[in-house]
Amino acid sequence: MGKSLFEKVWDRHIVEQLPGDNALVFIDRVVAHEITTPQGALEIEHDFGDALYDPQRIVAINDHVSPAKDADTAIQAQVLRVWAKRHGIRLYDIGDNGICHVVVPERGYVEPGMTLCCGDSHTCTLGAFGAFALGIGSSAQGGAMLASCLVLSRPKVMRVHVTGKLGNGATAKDLALTVIASIGFKGGTGYVLEYTGSAISALSMEERMTLCNMAIESGATTGIIAPDETTVAYLRGREQQPSGAEFDARAEAWLALRADEDATYDTSVAINGSAIRPVVSWGTNPGESAPITGTIPSDADPTSLTYMGLEAGQALRSIAVDQAFIGSCTNARLSDLRAAAEVFRGRKVAIPTIVTPGSQAVRRAAEREGLHDVFQDAGALWTHSSCGPCLGMSMGVIAPGTRCVSSSNRNFPGRMGADGRVHLASPAIVAASAILGRLGSPDELEPLPLAQSRGIAA
Amino acid sequence: MIISGSILALDRANIDTDQIIPARYLTGITKSGLGQYLFTGLPDGPGLLATKPGARILVTRENFGCGSSREHAAWALVDHGFQAVIAPSFARIFHENAYNNALTPIVLSDELIELALRAKSATIDVEQETLSLDGGAPLSFSLDPLRKQFILGGGFMRYLASKIPTIRAWEIASSQ
Numbered sequence: 001m002g003k004s005l006f007e008k009v010w011d012r013h014i015v016e017q018l019p020g021d022n023a024l025v026f027i028d029r030v031v032a033h034e035i036t037t038p039q040g041a042l043e044i045e046h047d048f049g050d051a052l053y054d055p056q057r058i059v060a061i062n063d064h065v066s067p068a069k070d071a072d073t074a075i076q077a078q079v080l081r082v083w084a085k086r087h088g089i090r091l092y093d094i095g096d097n098g099i100c101h102v103v104v105p106e107r108g109y110v111e112p113g114m115t116l117c118c119g120d121s122h123t124c125t126l127g128a129f130g131a132f133a134l135g136i137g138s139s140a141q142g143g144a145m146l147a148s149c150l151v152l153s154r155p156k157v158m159r160v161h162v163t164g165k166l167g168n169g170a171t172a173k174d175l176a177l178t179v180i181a182s183i184g185f186k187g188g189t190g191y192v193l194e195y196t197g198s199a200i201s202a203l204s205m206e207e208r209m210t211l212c213n214m215a216i217e218s219g220a221t222t223g224i225i226a227p228d229e230t231t232v233a234y235l236r237g238r239e240q241q242p243s244g245a246e247f248d249a250r251a252e253a254w255l256a257l258r259a260d261e262d263a264t265y266d267t268s269v270a271i272n273g274s275a276i277r278p279v280v281s282w283g284t285n286p287g288e289s290a291p292i293t294g295t296i297p298s299d300a301d302p303t304s305l306t307y308m309g310l311e312a313g314q315a316l317r318s319i320a321v322d323q324a325f326i327g328s329c330t331n332a333r334l335s336d337l338r339a340a341a342e343v344f345r346g347r348k349v350a351i352p353t354i355v356t357p358g359s360q361a362v363r364r365a366a367e368r369e370g371l372h373d374v375f376q377d378a379g380a381l382w383t384h385s386s387c388g389p390c391l392g393m394s395m396g397v398i399a400p401g402t403r404c405v406s407s408s409n410r411n412f413p414g415r416m417g418a419d420g421r422v423h424l425a426s427p428a429i430v431a432a433s434a435i436l437g438r439l440g441s442p443d444e445l446e447p448l449p450l451a452q453s454r455g456i457a458a
Numbered sequence: 459m460i461i462s463g464s465i466l467a468l469d470r471a472n473i474d475t476d477q478i479i480p481a482r483y484l485t486g487i488t489k490s491g492l493g494q495y496l497f498t499g500l501p502d503g504p505g506l507l508a509t510k511p512g513a514r515i516l517v518t519r520e521n522f523g524c525g526s527s528r529e530h531a532a533w534a535l536v537d538h539g540f541q542a543v544i545a546p547s548f549a550r551i552f553h554e555n556a557y558n559n560a561l562t563p564i565v566l567s568d569e570l571i572e573l574a575l576r577a578k579s580a581t582i583d584v585e586q587e588t589l590s591l592d593g594g595a596p597l598s599f600s601l602d603p604l605r606k607q608f609i610l611g612g613g614f615m616r617y618l619a620s621k622i623p624t625i626r627a628w629e630i631a632s633s634q
Contacts, residue, residue, distance in 0.1 A: 015628040038487035072485035121527040137529035137555035147618040186521040391481040
């Protein structure tokens with residue numbers, strides 16, 4: 001019986017089968033950030049002689065609130081700094097950092113076939129590389145730093161087969177939201193989502209990361225996509241990757257890593273990628289979304305609607321928004337910023353709009369292309385990299401009762417600020433909504449004079 | 459290990475960890491002192507908690523603890539005095555975090571959850587995997603046999619530490 005890609009990666013990392021359905025799973029790389037690492041690090045220091053299994057397997061990043069916003073967050077960053085220095089752990093810090101799920105791939109720390117964990121649920125982003133990457137709590141992360149292993153019960157595997165090709169303005173974000181709406185907000189619980197099919201193979205690495213990033217939003221342990229030439233091309237020349245023959249040898253091994261032709265899955269879902277349209281969330285979990293041209297479903301959860309101040313049957317394009325946010329580990333890579341800039345170019349925002357790049361490297365790349373001018377000419381705020389308002393921590397937290405259209409990943413009650421409301425969408429939809437002052441898409445915008453649309457100063 | 463006390467019923471599904479403890483309170487470096495922030499992200503959360511100040515056992519609906527991996531959710535529940543959470547299902551990361559903090563996570567059928575939501579108190583025998591609602595007949599439940607030992611026997615980190623020689627040997631063998 002053939003194996004899925006996930007099973008192959010899993011099987012290679014089993015140190016020992018444990019009672020119940022558990023296994024001791026070897027972890028190749030631990031990603032450590034300032035919000036969830038100090039607790040486990042301090043426990044190891046206090047109870048286990050400060051002994052880490054292998055500091056070279058750990059990469060540390062000050063990312064959530066960087067630079068610090070107050071004394072408490074400054075202490076978190078400082079604890080991570082001092083700890084990383086003491087153990088010789090590579091730290092990405094102010095000036096050279098970004099959101100860990102963006103920095104780790106852009107520096108080449110993730111490879112096909114690896115296992116990675118981090119005290120952060122969106123670690124599933126890295127499954128885009130054919131790695132088994134999962135979010136865990138601080139104690140489990142402490143365990144992974146102490147023993148380079150996790151205790152995990154073996155997840156089942158759900159094949160998410162996406163045929164056709166994304167088009168009609170649909171992006172990887174729309175695919176991610178459509179998958180969650182299709183399998184349900186908790187439908188992935190207990191599963192790894194193994195994405196296959198022509199629509200998946202056609203995605204760039206940045207798009208694959210957007211898709212895998214939201215696997216957790218269905219409750220799934222993680223998502224995973226088979227490595228291919230796109231993966232190899234992305235990793236070639238990255239900071240932590242070797243060059244020349246050594247890289248080529250790695251690439252050869254990566255390309256051999258794939259599901260068997262006769263692989264069996266615990267369950268499968270099929271989605272026609274060509275039929276996907278741009279969507280926006282209307283409710284209080286990422287499974288509650290609908291096409292932007294549509295209406296709120298008649299059977300929508302009344303609790304969600306009450307919180308959101310909306311009614312069943314209401315046209316999504318009639319919903320006025322108070323703030324727009326383009327950022328987060330879901331949609332703040334260079335291609336996302338380019339997509340947003342395409343919409344902003346030559347136009348003006350109608351509401352406060354914040355554009356936050358996923359890393360300082362993304363920021364610099366965007367500025368080399370002049371995207372920062374496009375955002376600022378449109379009246380948006382262009383910030384340094386941070387998790388920012390996505391989780392209501394800093395740099396754009398929203399007021400109670402207000403509504404933010406966001407390229408981030410969670411629309412839970414209070415997520416971006418106490419009693420605030422969030423609508424999730426792709427960067428292009430967020431940008432169009434920022435200009436319209438309501439939920440809307442780029443095709444609703446007035447056409448620009450030809451000179452302006454080409455970016456030529458009038 | 460016996461857990462006995464009054465029940466707080468949270469009759470809602472899909473309570474995510476942002477509602478259990480919002481990110482604005484994740485600015486510490488230790489696991490302690492978070493009980494004061496418990497359920498401050500839940501509409502009416504603090505008011506609900508005030509109705510049962512000494513509750514030891516939380517009963518809620520499916521998919522409890524979904525979303526962010528923040529273990530602060532488990533720490534806040536424990537710091538507030540909760541020793542067990544009863545639900546039809548838990549999100550994976552919260553489920554693991556609960557075991558790692560001796561916050562006994564008990565899965566009951568939807569039918570039994572209806573009874574538990576209406577009960578005033580419960581007595582839970584973690585070792586025997588039984589619970590009694592309002593002094594009634596014992597009901598059985600199942601815990602993960604390994605993670606149960608993390609609750610009863612000194613914790614997850616000590617268990618992993620004991621495995622380090624095995625792990626080092628495996629790593630050497632698998633790299634050859």
